Amino acid sequence: MKQIVQFSIAFGIFILTTIRVSAQSQEEIMPPVLPEFSAIIKTGKISLDWISGFRDIKEIGVQRSLDSVINFSTIGYANKDTRGTYQDNKPLPGTNYYRLLVVFNNGRFFYSKTILAQTDSSFRADMKLQYADIKDAARGLRSKEQENREPDRVVWHPSNYIYTTADGNVNIRLPEAPKKHYNIKFYETNGAFIFDIEKVKSSFLILEKAIFLHAGWFNFELFEDGKLKEKWNFFIPLNYKM
Numbered sequence: 001m002k003q004i005v006q007f008s009i010a011f012g013i014f015i016l017t018t019i020r021v022s023a024q025s026q027e028e029i030m031p032p033v034l035p036e037f038s039a040i041i042k043t044g045k046i047s048l049d050w051i052s053g054f055r056d057i058k059e060i061g062v063q064r065s066l067d068s069v070i071n072f073s074t075i076g077y078a079n080k081d082t083r084g085t086y087q088d089n090k091p092l093p094g095t096n097y098y099r100l101l102v103v104f105n106n107g108r109f110f111y112s113k114t115i116l117a118q119t120d121s122s123f124r125a126d127m128k129l130q131y132a133d134i135k136d137a138a139r140g141l142r143s144k145e146q147e148n149r150e151p152d153r154v155v156w157h158p159s160n161y162i163y164t165t166a167d168g169n170v171n172i173r174l175p176e177a178p179k180k181h182y183n184i185k186f187y188e189t190n191g192a193f194i195f196d197i198e199k200v201k202s203s204f205l206i207l208e209k210a211i212f213l214h215a216g217w218f219n220f221e222l223f224e225d226g227k228l229k230e231k232w233n234f235f236i237p238l239n240y241k242m
Contacts, residue, residue, distance in 0.1 A: 039117040046088040046117045061101035062086045068097035091208045129164045134235045159232045170207040177203045187219040
């Protein structure tokens with residue numbers, strides 16, 4: 001009887017130890033999750049913010065991708081504070097996805113969840129800029145000679161497809177983009193080529209103002225299935241309207 005009791009106690013200790021080790025192993029296998037992680041488009045830049053609280057961190061790499069699945073590349077390293085922040089000053093044309101690569105001192109590492117940069121809700125990004133909104137700023141960026149040549153009545157209207165909004169960003173709205181092939185080329189006013197979007201994949205797209213490097217007028221050519229659909233321009237203001 002005594003042997004049975006001793007065996008039962010030993011077996012119980014073994015079970016508890018096994019459960020504890022199993023739980024610890026599972027804890028090591030399961031990657032930690034950041035409680036909060038956001039990427040907000042602000043004034044042409046994208047601000048990342050998160051809360052971690054992890055200890056013994058060696059480095060936190062910020063990675064970016066256009067498709068959220070592959071082609072992630074490290075664009076910089078963030079601080080290791082509990083409240084982590086990073087600012088992407090040169091976001092890519094199109095949608096920007098982000099994730100964090102957290103490396104610990106013991107060599108372990110994990111990737112955070114992938115998030116899509118969202119427009120700052122504090123800006124009235126839905127308001128399309130008309131000529132009345134930009135005429136003073138547009139004149140201020142022109143030389144005296146250009147101002148003298150400007151007619152009294154300027155007939156200009158924003159494109160229905162590519163236009164700037166009150167946050168200063170460039171909006172591309174092509175409802176049939178998933179069905180058709182749209183290609184867009186952007187130019188300086190002197191005709192210098194800036195960049196192009198070989199294929200617009202989504203019906204709505206936002207290009208951050210920082211991509212164009214300066215305020216002022218820009219030209220574009222919109223092609224639909226290889227044919228020129230629209231050749232027009234837009235204006236990026238120096239200051240933002242709230």
